[in-house]
Amino acid sequence: MTDPRVERLERHLIRLRLVSTKSRLDTLLEEGARSELSFLDFLDKVVCDEVESKDAKRAQMRTQMAKFPLDRTLESFDFSLQPSLDRRLITELETGRYLANATNVLLLGPPGVGKTHLAIGLGRKAIQQGYSCRFITALDLVHQLAVAEQHGALETALTHFGRHHLLILDELGYLPLARAGGHLLFHLIRRRYEKGSLIITSNQPVGSWGEVLGDPVVATAVLDRLLHHSHVLTIKGESYRLKEKRRAGVIPVREGEAK
Numbered sequence: 001m002t003d004p005r006v007e008r009l010e011r012h013l014i015r016l017r018l019v020s021t022k023s024r025l026d027t028l029l030e031e032g033a034r035s036e037l038s039f040l041d042f043l044d045k046v047v048c049d050e051v052e053s054k055d056a057k058r059a060q061m062r063t064q065m066a067k068f069p070l071d072r073t074l075e076s077f078d079f080s081l082q083p084s085l086d087r088r089l090i091t092e093l094e095t096g097r098y099l100a101n102a103t104n105v106l107l108l109g110p111p112g113v114g115k116t117h118l119a120i121g122l123g124r125k126a127i128q129q130g131y132s133c134r135f136i137t138a139l140d141l142v143h144q145l146a147v148a149e150q151h152g153a154l155e156t157a158l159t160h161f162g163r164h165h166l167l168i169l170d171e172l173g174y175l176p177l178a179r180a181g182g183h184l185l186f187h188l189i190r191r192r193y194e195k196g197s198l199i200i201t202s203n204q205p206v207g208s209w210g211e212v213l214g215d216p217v218v219a220t221a222v223l224d225r226l227l228h229h230s231h232v233l234t235i236k237g238e239s240y241r242l243k244e245k246r247r248a249g250v251i252p253v254r255e256g257e258a259k
């Protein structure tokens with residue numbers, strides 16, 4: 001017969017949603033009986049394990065909800081290949097401090113230099129620090145906002161995309177947006193201004209955003225808000241994919257470049 005105190009403990013752990021402790025209760029009780037830890041140390045360990053397990057679960061859920069398109073991390077980014085990149089700034093961004101004051105990050109540069117990779121890496125770091133994140137391409141976002149507008153649900157969609165601590169807008173500028181698209185994006189950026197951070201990746205310098213957003217007046221208003229509190233990282237250099245191809249001998253190695 002089970003000890004009624006253990007039964008009560010199990011009921012209470014379920015009620016308090018201390019799932020990890022509940023599932024390991026037998027082991028913990030045994031460990032506790034054998035352990036030479038003080039009561040304080042043992043209780044501290046049990047509570048720390050539960051918190052760790054809850055944090056890990058939340059991070060896993062937030063990673064799923066972020067909808068990252070690729071399995072990339074900052075740790076798998078080879079910074080030696082991008083000497084133009086301000087490594088110190090990336091290290092600062094890894095701390096997540098920019099998220100606390102809704103600062104934006106613009107990652108600019110030609111295709112293949114690792115903008116999306118870095119954005120995903122920073123998104124994962126943000127999640128590790130307890131922030132929520134959503135990744136979406138600029139075209140998808142504008143499309144979703146346009147569909148919502150057609151159904152009279154623009155406000156709901158703006159609230160949805162305004163809610164995340166960090167919104168990553170990928171590939172702004174690969175295809176220019178129609179004027180209406182630029183306006184929808186402006187609504188969202190205005191909504192998030194000084195409330196939540198944006199990471200935007202673009203292959204276009206900000207000077208060309210008038211064409212990108214289909215309306216120079218809106219582009220000025222967008223940039224005014226985006227750049228007010230922002231870090232701008234401009235990545236120069238060559239596409240990683242091309243470098244790989246050169247290394248593999250598919251295309252010729254350029255003079256002075258390491259194999």
Ligand code: ADP
Nearest residue numbers: 076077078081111112113114115116117240241
């Ligand atoms: P961009 O978004 O600038 O077009 P991506 O981030 O999509 O470039 O990078 C293209 C591919 O090359 C991805 O698979 C990415 O993981 C990889 N890549 C780019 N730069 C690096 C790097 N410095 N180290 C490791 N992988 C890289």
Ligand code: MG
Nearest residue numbers: 115116171201
């Ligand atoms: Mg990209």
